[in-house]
Amino acid sequence: MSATEPSKPTPPVPTPPRVPTPPRMPAPAAAAPAAPVVPVAPVASADSANFGRVAEDGTVEVCEGDEWRVVGQYPDGTSDEALAYYVRKFDDLAFKVHTLEQRHQAGGASASDLTTQAKRLVDDVTGAAAVGDLASLRERLDTLTGTLAEASEAEAQQAKALVDAAIAERTLLVDAIEQIAARDLSKVQWKQVTAEVTALFDTWQAQQQSGPRLPKGISQQLWKRFRDARSVVDKSRRSFYAELDETHKHARSEKNQLIERAEALAPKGVDGIPAYRNLLDEWKASGRAGRKADDALWARFKAAGDALYAARAEQSAAEEAESAPKIEAKNALLDEAKAVADESNIKQARALLTRIQRQWDEIGRVFPREKERALDDKLRTVEQSLKSREEVDWKRNNPETKARANDMSQQLLDTITKLEAERDAAENAGDAKALKEATEALEARKAWLSALEG
Template identity: 50%
Template structure:
């Protein structure tokens, strides 16, 4: 090779023609040129500056005594130009790395802040299933970020981890305390409900007579609280079974009474037909006497099936109300004080009518149309009042 400092031997290629030998060493140059070109492209593409600098140094060393034929000086110059590019890349990539580290720090801080928010919740109001799932998701996110995100300064990374670990510890402690307290409360509820079950089962010998006591126990059951779905369901099944025994006994009693009292129902229905005829009666004495006899026979008949009690009693109450109204109306009409007031008012109306008739006659004689109209209207009103009172 002819260089600026003179000629330099680059090698030997025995047993070949000069052209073949020269072609071999030219290919070596082509390979070096390709490596430089590739490095230029990597630098342009933003490859890590440290990698570019290392490759430049290696190629520069390789060019010093390269066994190749070609413009090695041009390759050396191009590598020198890459040195400036490496400086620019180093500065640029340093700024980018700093920005990426800041962003990664903010992202990891956001994970910590969310964990601390969960830790600050009121344990009594926390939905622990959702909170535990959220905390697990945050930990997975932390691990992924630690593995995939740009590195952040060790001191800040350690500080963030301490905060995250503290938040996780607080949540776990709150969760354990909450469920310990809940277990204690559930235990109290279970004990109370077991007592209520025992009391309900003890009512079985009373049969239907124990139903009122069972209802009282049922009210206490509702106030006892809950102790977990499965346990509550199992205890409720036992408590309800104790009540079913009482209601079954009551059903048997009701069935027996219905059979026993069905004849009484037929008699009372016949008696109601007789009683309801009094709804159109206007003679209060006759209605009162008839009703008294019906009521006496009604009481003598006795009970009817439970589901028919209200039906027949309502029909009888309607008859009794009608007869009572006849009495009330009679005494309103024949009250001495009312009669005295009515007589006094009737006398006043008679006097007023006589006076108005005289005024009307005078108005007709004088043919005073306005006076005639006024006297006629007043006279008609007084006569209407009198007619109402006398009725």
């Protein structure tokens, strides 16, 4: 009731209306120890308001457990407004507790983070300047913090497992790069090794960014091993490419000199080709100058050679044009040479071939050389065939050969006459064995004689 309403017989501190789970009211003497007791106005109708009361001077109290405590003053409004103000503060706290409970039930939020928020809410609820069931709110928070403690323990174990796994993964990376650093780096393919090291470093960075945070000591130890091994590889790689650059520089110098010498051959034309071929051998032995430099240098060197070979091509074309009538004439002689094989008289065949050979030489050389070799090979075949016939004829008509053949023929005739007599004697005597031997020997001598005469 307000200060203007008539007084009613009430106790010094009135008891608020009962609620479904009413708080235990304190004795009147415990409400305000020293100050005089002031009558309070009726409480608000909401459930939370049932836990509060407002004194005549605007002092607002909340019932928390078995005791009432002052939460503040609201002197410039009605008791309902005073209670509503402090109920809203309670509702804010209740909303925060409810939200925290929902976040925990929904999952996804860190239990340790929720525990930190819950502890802050416990501090906010404890002695809060609010009107409502603070004891129940505190019980909910106690239940939530207990649940969160278990979840935090599980999270800690999971986090430890993740850290252990990350340490194992980082250790594998360290072992891998240390194995690379332990190789004979003077014999490796640096393109492949560089790709391997880059892949390991990228994996290390990805794990560092997305993986769990490792203990500082372990992290520093692993990174030092990784960094040291990587430095060994990088140092060898820089040394290799420095030496390679020096090699390329030397090769570029040599090839530039070869290009100058090749370009100086241009006035010689076709006669410069042998010298250019020697320069080409030196070019192959000069080593690599780097891909881009090699391509450019080779283009210049090749252009110098192309000029020489172009001159030779022009000369060959002119010579081939000049040789066309000669080729036609030699093909005509080859047609005539076919009669050499058909001529049965060897002396006449030789005379025909000699005339053809004389005319062949008078025609002279033809170009290209491949065409000349092909024509010469065809004439040489005719020459070889006639030569073979001449050798056979000479052996047959040689006086010494004839004398030896006649002498051998006479010997065979004498032997045949003797064997015929032996055969007849054996046949008359009925000696089958002697007859067989004489007959076989006689047939063999007759075959030899036939071969000698034939």
